[in-house]
Amino acid sequence: MRNKGKNQVAMSGVLLALAILVSYVELLIPIPFPIVGMKLGLVNVVVLVVLYLLGTKEAYVITVTRVFLVALLFGNAFSMVYSLSGAICSLTAMSLLKAKTKTSLVAISIVGALFHSMGQVAVAVVILQSLAILVYLPSLLLLGIATGALIGIIAQQVLRRIPQV
Amino acid sequence: MRKREVIVGLIVIATLIVIIVLQLSHSTKGKVIEITWDGEVYGTYSLLEEQVVVMESGNTLVIESGEIYMESATCNNQLCVKQGRVGQVGEAIVCLPHKVVVQVNEE
Numbered sequence A: 001m002r003n004k005g006k007n008q009v010a011m012s013g014v015l016l017a018l019a020i021l022v023s024y025v026e027l028l029i030p031i032p033f034p035i036v037g038m039k040l041g042l043v044n045v046v047v048l049v050v051l052y053l054l055g056t057k058e059a060y061v062i063t064v065t066r067v068f069l070v071a072l073l074f075g076n077a078f079s080m081v082y083s084l085s086g087a088i089c090s091l092t093a094m095s096l097l098k099a100k101t102k103t104s105l106v107a108i109s110i111v112g113a114l115f116h117s118m119g120q121v122a123v124a125v126v127i128l129q130s131l132a133i134l135v136y137l138p139s140l141l142l143l144g145i146a147t148g149a150l151i152g153i154i155a156q157q158v159l160r161r162i163p164q165v
Numbered sequence B: 001m002r003k004r005e006v007i008v009g010l011i012v013i014a015t016l017i018v019i020i021v022l023q024l025s026h027s028t029k030g031k032v033i034e035i036t037w038d039g040e041v042y043g044t045y046s047l048l049e050e051q052v053v054v055m056e057s058g059n060t061l062v063i064e065s066g067e068i069y070m071e072s073a074t075c076n077n078q079l080c081v082k083q084g085r086v087g088q089v090g091e092a093i094v095c096l097p098h099k100v101v102v103q104v105n106e107e
Helices: A002-028 A043-053 A056-074 A077-100 A105-128 A132-161 B003-025
Strands: B032-037 B040-046 B051-054 B059-064 B067-073 B092-095 B100-105
Touching (some): A002 A043, A043 A056, A043 A077, A043 A105, A132 B003, B067 B092
Antiparallel strands (some): B032 B040, B032 B100, B051 B059, B059 B067
């Protein structure tokens, strides 16, 4: 029992480091589409792994810490507000679906991607005090379904290969 | 994935495609633009008049042949510059770090 706790802490640390690294790698990937807020969402692979391997509480702790550290290292206060709103919306939707329904991992990943976009756009509307950005929402969501499915499939393969803690 | 999830997914995709097609088909060339900075209207400019708007926020907007594009911005992500040219009603160029929104309007 004691050993299990230690393993969990170690695993949380490793996954947090991985999440920060993946966030950085994501910054290096050029975006071919000229749409605000469009990105692959690679870090969601790590979030999904944490959610399934360690649990909801750990997923929240790692997500909030990751957003904070990534903003400190590579971004600024503004980028933090946007990342945090998207990340929290996405994680809340995913953890609720996982806990209350029998939705599959890929579908949960897609819903997470959609809520990420919606959370970010909602915050952008508040900060910019303008509804203009809503024009981008439909295309963002459509792309979110594609990237969400891709990320879900990757997370599924990762979870199949790493040992249980 | 279960069958039910696929059906829900297809409905969502279909809805989004319909919205995007409606957006594209209803688009008309804009005539004026409105620049908002930090929640307040910064200015309105005609799209028919070629000019360069240099803003104190650090954004340089170019109006050229009925379209607009952000020529430069002093932010680190440069997303507004990468958005390229827009000119249809309802389209916008958004600069999140500087809280600048340039929206294309009918008149």
